[in-house]
Amino acid sequence: MAASVDPLVVGRVIGDVLDMYIPTANMSVYVGPKHITNGCQIKPSAAVNPPRVTISGNSDELYTLVMTDPDAPSPSEPNMREWVHWIVVDIPGGTNPSKGKEILPYTEPRPPVGIHRYILVLFRQRSPVGLMVQLPPSRANFSTRMFAGHLDLGLPVATVYFNAQKEPASRRR
Amino acid sequence: MDSEREPKSQTLNRQGSLYSLTLDEVQTHLVGSGKALGSMNLDELLKSVCSVEANQQQQQQQEDLSLSRQGSLTLPRDLSKKTVEEVWKDIQHNNTNGAQERRDNNNSNNNNKQATLGEMTLEDLLLKAGVVTETVTGGNGLGENNIPQAAGPWVQYHQLPSMMPQGQSFMPYPPVGDMQGAMVSQSSLLMGGDTQTTPGRKRVASGEVVEKTVERKQKRMIKNRESAARSRARKQVTANCLAEDRVCVAFSLWCVLTLGVVMMMDEQAYTQELEIKVSRLEAENERLRRQKEVEKILPSAPPPDPKRQQLRRTSSAPF
Secondary structure, X not given: OOOOOOHHHHOOHHHHOEOOOOOOOOEEEEEXXXXXXXXXXXXXXXXXXXXXXXXXXXXXXXXXXXXXXOOXXXXXXXXXXXXXXXXXXXXXXXXXXHHOEEEEXXXXXXXXXXXXXXXXXXXXXXXXXXXXXXXXXXOOOOOXXXXXXXXXOOOOOEEEEEEEEOOOHHHXX | OOHHHOOHHHHHHHHHHHHHHXXXXXXXXXXXXOOOHHHOEHHHHHHHHHHHHHHHHHHHXXXXXXXXXXXXXXOOHHHHHXXXXXXXXXXXXXXXXXXXXXXXXXXXXXXXXXXXXXXXXXXXXXXXXXXXXXXXXXXXXXXXXXXHHHHHHHHHHXXXXXXXXXXXXXXXXXXXXXXXXXXXXXXXXXXXXXXXXXXXHHHOOHHHHHHHHHHHHHHHHHHHHHHHHHHHHHHHHHHHHHHHHHHHHHHHHHHHHHHHHHHHHHHHHHHHHHHHHHHHHHHHHHHHXXXXXXXXXXXXXXXXXXXXXXXXXXXXXXX
């Protein structure tokens, strides 16, 4: 009877990528016209452009957004876990990533095999990051936990994830 | 799953129609049954809401209902434990302690499907809506609830055999660049007879071949199990979202009905007071009328003596 209903736990986002945390901020994410709720299905072709993200918080706070895929290259053999798609730092509270510093440009989801989870994680910074950040050497084998540790970001304040799988070839063109 | 084709406005409309369907149902039951709100069968109402929702769900498959949730749904404990009549009593008597006896009575009615609205607590309502709510505790639901609950399934999951092939049959892949390209190059390496760690089949004794086959079958089985587990998890996430939505619908329905009952009871109390006043006035009216009748029949009483004596004295004074 003690089954958790938290989609982040059921969907194994907490565990595979993140540690248990208490949400203290709000983040709303749109891919195209669609509002993202945890575990919803998105076509990769719809996510060619960066999702539109709005975050809560005060303008004197700064936030970091990370978008990552723990199921690379396939969920059954995620040897490249995680594949990082997007990193934006110094986003002022109450605004969106376009007001922050994009230190790793957005790349669209391109899941080759299986159904991948694409996770957007929001952290509240303790201080401006600016030039202090080291670009990860490769998008593959990224660790959100370690990245947060390096920048002293602490635990996340908000998380949203969606699922995506490869579209049939005939549809894309 | 073509769920993303649906525009946001359509999703909102659907959510709105669920809500307006609920209110229509309320109206229908009120008018059609002719019963007082307090004796309406909430079970039927809930079932009709849930069945409509289920039909819509089938049409749209795994469409989400655009209710974003980043924490658990926490219901105020005081509210969830009270019945409608308790709420009314609180309003009347301005105390919050009278609910104990009635709560005990209600627990024994939990399985009674004909429970009337007055006997049904919010928790009964939510349980009937098919949502597990016994983990709801008051106060700061988020922090205290999530941590102990989540530990359970997390531990269970880790008991599954974890397949993280370390340095198995994949050649090193290009560090940066298109992931799909990397995947293609990996599979082509495999098919091309990668000899780094996987021995070529044709060059080994038959005993080892059998062993390899068994090993491969086992790995395949484990992978299938894990894939099934992931698939179940995805379904569970969607199911939980829908369950939470049902809780929201049930809760708002309860609020609407409680308000209605309170207003109705309020009106009843006012009417009762009016009726008491009217009957008092009628009684008073009747009394006055009888008095008037009596006065008509009997002559009015003579003026008191002191006045007459005064008159006589006045008239006899000059003599």
